[in-house]
Amino acid sequence: MTNMRILQFLSALLLLLIQPKIALGDVFSAVAGMEVLVATESELVKHLDTYIQEEENRMKQLRGFLKEYENMNQEASVDASKYLANPINAYLLVKRLTSDWKKVEKVMSQNSGSAFVKNITQHRSVLLFPSDDDLKGAAVALMRLQDTYKLDTHALAEGNLLGKKYSRHLTAGDCWELGRQSYNNGDHYHTVLWMAEALNKFEKESSKTVAKENILDYLAFSTFKQGNLEEALQLTDELLNIVPYHERAIGNKKHYEKLLRQRGIVYRKGEGVNANLSEPFNTANLKLTKPAGSTDNWDVYEKLCRGEKLMDLKIEGSLRCRYITRNVPFFFIQPIKMEEASLKPLIVVYHDVISDEEIATVKKLAQPKFQRATVQKRETGEREVSTFRIAKSSWLKNEEHEYVLKIDRRIGDITGLDMATAEDLQVCNYGIGGHYEPHYDYARKGEVQKDFGWGNRIATWLFYMSDVEAGGATVFPKLNLSLWPKKGSAAFWYNLDPNGEGNDFTQHAACPVLTGSKWVSNKWIHERNQEFRRPCGLQPDSEML
Incomplete structure (x- = not known):
């Protein structure tokens, strides 16, 4: 001083x-x-x-903050892309620049640091600061990864993903923040998991990162909301031992005791599955109900994302790979490598159909225009931001670069479709837990889709512009099919049957990215001008490619 x-x-x-x-x-x-x-x-x-x-x-507090920020930043600065490919690192970065930074500002503003805080505030238009919504989104993304890939809470908190150490461990305060975000979202299942982990870490921390009463407050109520009444009362008693006049806990205790009496249960303090809180709090002994998925095939969707083999072996055994030329002179010199992924409906993967140089150019063109990816409203066709789809995207027109035009022509040559009625090239990058829940690319009955006067989306072409270390598959839950990203390849399928009706089996999803950064680009091709290029078959279910 x-x-x-x-x-x-x-x-x-x-x-x-x-x-x-x-x-x-x-x-x-x-x-x-x-x-x-x-x-x-x-x-x-x-x-x-x-x-x-x-x-x-x-000053001691601020030096501690400084040391932590310096250590984290040094680790991140070595290779920012690699560092942020880890979802835990990405979450912690957002947390450090939101809730953690608020703590730093509060300490600084207690005295002369207020001038520094004011200076930082004035530069917020220049410096990029994540918002509270970013912190919420990052927390929800970790929950999504936890559920989809069946990640153990303790292992995830220790920085372990699928048996491999990816990052430093989370503190009790970090786990508490994850639990708090879950609570604010009305998700008591994950609140219990993360508050329990926070409690267990709290007991082992020499320098406490969160108050025990704050953990117990959330853990007790969410344990009650998950249907564990006696355990909730035990936790509330423990909270009142620390803060005897905790108003909310006193009210909850009376409510819990009343419910137990109505059920004819005699509560005895010190009994129960987690009565001894000096021991690790075990959530396995509780009745916990995971939030339901958004579609009927959610369980299948998650299994496919995890790489579980669900396709019938006879169907899988009938799939073939071959070279095709499409009567395009260039393809006679260098045929296209085609892999069948499904026969009904026909879904194929073309390999080595976009170069590294083209990918780099497309990324460079797209990134400055990135905005949060949107979905179409069923009723109006207008686009809106939704938790249904977590990614950033932008659109590239053919005239923006010769490579974009060449890519458009190449898709037309390979598919045999008229690209005049195709939408612009959409480029997407998936971030922390980035995903796109099961959906259809075509407009179903009762849905409004912006068709530009071109009719429905007859087909989808999807480029994979990066490899993904873990997760990020494209899955078709109704076909038990998973397509794994491979840089330079592309998936293609018809959304509509030859008779013009939508094919329900083309429902697909982008699985959450567990580690890595997933880049894709796609073309949606519409019905108009395809009448002689993809004529109706003799049978309603005729397939051609």
Whole structure:
């Protein structure tokens, strides 16, 4: 602490002492009159000592924050892309720049740091700060990964993904923040899991990162909401042992006891599956209900995302790979490698159909225009942001670069379709837990889709512009099919049958990205101009490619 700040403090204190209501007059004229100054000086010394201790503690706190930020930033700066490919690292970065940074600002603003805080605030238009919504989104993404890939809460908190150490461990405070975000979303299942982990970590921490009563407050109520009444009462009793006059806990305790009496259950303090809170809190002994998925095939969707083999072996055994030329002169020199992924409906993967240079150019063109990816409203066809789809995207027109035009022509040559009625190239990048829940690309009955006067989306072409370390598959739940991203390849399928009706089996989804960064680009091709390129078959279910 500087001498100037001490003088400022002394000046403020002396100003109080010379106020008329407490003025002492000629204190120097008599020793008796000066005795009161000894008490004054004692009070000043006590307050000054307290002030210095508080400032030293404040500086100690700030040095701790600085050391943590420096360590994290050094690790991230080595290879930012690789660092952020880990969902835990990405979440912690957002947390450090939202809730954690608010703690730093609060400590700084207690004194002269307020000027620095003001300066930082003025630069928020230049510096990129995540919002509270970003923190919420990052937390929800981790829950999504946890559920989809059946990640153990403790392992995830220790930085382990699928048996491999990816990052540093989460503190009790980090776990508490994840639980709090779940609670705010009305998700008591994940609140219990993460508050329980926070409680277990709290007991082992030498430097506490969160107050125990804060953990118990959320854990008790969410345990109750998940149907574990006796355990909720035990946790509430423990909370009241720490904070006897906790108003909410007192009210909840009475409510829980009343419900137990109505059920004819005799509650005895100190009994139950987690009665001894000096032992690790075990969520396996609780009745926990995971939130339901958004579609009927949600369980199949998650299994496919995890790489579980669900396709009938006879169907899988009938699939073939081959070279095709499409009567395009260039393809006679370098045929296209085609892999069948499904026969009914016909879904194929073309390999090595976009170069690294083209991919790099497309990414470079798309990134400055990135916005949060949207979905179409069923009723109006208007596009809106939704948790249904977590990614950023932009659109590239053919005239923006020769590579974009070449890609468009190549898709037309391979598919044999007229690209005049295809939408612009959409480029997407999936972030922390980025996904797109099961959906259809075509407009079903009752849905409105912007068709540009071109009719429904007859087909989908999907480029994979990056490899993905873990997760990120394209899955078709009704076909038990998973397509795994491979840089340079592309998936293609018809959304509509030859008779123009939508094919229900083309429902598909983009699985959450567990580790890595997933880049894709796609073309949606419409019905108009395809009448002679993809004519109706003799049978309603005729397939051609």
